Amino acid sequence: MASSCLIVGAGLAGITAGRRLREAGWKVTLLDKGRVPGGRMATRRIGQAVFDHGAQFFTVRDPRFQREVDRWLIEGIARTWFKQEGHTRYVGVGGMNSIPAELARGLDVHCSIHVESIDKGWQATARSGEVFEADALILTPPVEQSLALLPAQIPVALRAELLTIQYLPCFAVMAATTQSSRIPAPGYFRPESGEVAWLADNEQKGISTVPSITIHATPEFTAAYWDAPRDDVGNRLISSAAPWICGEIVERQVHRWKYSNVTGVHPERYLCVQDPQPVLFAGDAFGGPRVEGAYLSGLSAAEALLAL
Ligand SMILES: Cc1cc2nc3c(=O)[nH]c(=O)nc-3n(C[C@H](O)[C@H](O)[C@H](O)COP(=O)(O)OP(=O)(O)OC[C@H]3O[C@@H](n4cnc5c(N)ncnc54)[C@H](O)[C@@H]3O)c2cc1C
Structure with missing residues (x-):
């Protein structure tokens, strides 16, 4: 054995x-x-700004996962971001990566x-x-x-x-700005059309002490612009997100997730x-x-x- x-x-x-x-x-x-450990539960710091650029939050449906999440809440590594349609959206305290980082402590991780x-x-x-x-x-x-x-x-x-089994690709743009965003409380917005799938205000989310937004592109846009220069992708997505951005952009980075959300899951x-x-x-x-x-x-x- x-x-x-x-x-x-x-x-x-x-x-x-x-x-x-x-x-x-x-x-x-x-x-x-x-x-670092964590994979797609990823958090990045650029200067003073902190960004969740992979998974944005998580929900719970299974009682075994709920028991685990209750433990994370007690230990102070997860907290509630907001509740909607009967489901609580949980996040990592300090960013999504803090959960795997804490859980990996003491394991032999290379x-x-x-x-x-x-x-x-x-x-x-x-x-x-x-x-x-x-x-x-x-x-x-x-x-x-x-x-x-x-x-x-x-x-x-x-x-x-x-x-x-297939995975959707996703561009994530991280932008640090001089002023807080116009993204409505509690700090996220899903446009109904266009190239942006998701916008998050990491300051309102409580993980960044300075203005910081994450922009996720739609899978269609990401697939179409996969090989385009990152700067062009960043410019295009930032201009699509302009109605929600305030002040100047002081720093920005573009991350390319080849595998973001999975479709056609194995049973x-x-x-x-x-x-x-x-x-x-x-x-x-x-x-x-x-x-x-x-x-x-x-x-x-x-x-x-x-x-x-
Ligand atoms: C942009 C984006 C948004 C998302 N939004 C949400 C959300 O809001 N809510 C939600 O619940 N989920 C969301 N997800 C999905 C969620 O992040 C994943 O379902 C989950 O984190 C997957 O965990 P995992 O351990 O299965 O895989 P991963 O986290 O991908 O871990 C796999 C690990 O394998 C490593 N690896 C791969 N190949 C090798 C190799 N050859 N050698 C060594 N290491 C290797 C990778 O570095 C990685 O760390 C999102 C994901 C992305 C990318």
Whole structure:
């Protein structure tokens, strides 16, 4: 029986799986190509301004996730942003990334490790040449990226089925301004048409002490302008958002999310292949999209591994 596990991806799914396995006494190693854990629960600082540029908030429908979120509320790492249509919108205190950053504390997380290939056994080789080994493997990157790590080990039919899972692309523009925005309380706006899908005021949201807005483009605009110079994309989205912007823009950055929200989610919360040692696919593409889906998938994958 396996008692060590490599987890590729230290987003919420990977961290949740890692915490559950460690609780059960397993040796767990998490590898992530990012500079910090958290994946798409991302927060960036530019000067004094703070931006959530990936996930903006999360909702809860499943009682297991509600229990976890209640713990985050008590520990002061999450709080309510606003309530709408019967659902509370929660955010990380200080930014969405503070939640995975806090949950990853004490786990063996190796950041800035870009896994390039995985051999049976399991043995992951990073771009840096470092090699990591364990009996079991959990893959939590977007499915296409996970499959690229295992070119030969996954049956052709399963690979084809997994490749039907799609992700929408999204440009995120972060703009620090000299004056507070005109975005209405509680700090977000969804235009009904045009190139902008979502606008957030990070100052009203309570994560930035200075004026700071996040602009998300629609998937259609992002796909059409994917290869355009970032400056042109930034100019265009800022001019679309002009009615909500006040004062001058002092700093701005454009981030390109190739994988933002998942569409065509796999019906199961994880997918396990035994070859002969187990490899499990998990993440928000399994069982339910969004932050909640990532948590439940990571938890279910770990519990499945413990039950083998
Ligand atoms: C712009 C945007 C807006 C969103 N808005 C919302 C929202 O409002 N509400 C909501 O609930 N959800 C939202 N989401 C979705 C939410 O962020 C995700 O569902 C959730 O964070 C996914 O977590 P995960 O652990 O499954 O994947 P991820 O967070 O993507 O984690 C996967 C990790 O794998 C790592 N990785 C990939 N390949 C490799 C490799 N080869 N080697 C090492 N590491 C690798 C990545 O660096 C990443 O950290 C949004 C996402 C984006 C991008």
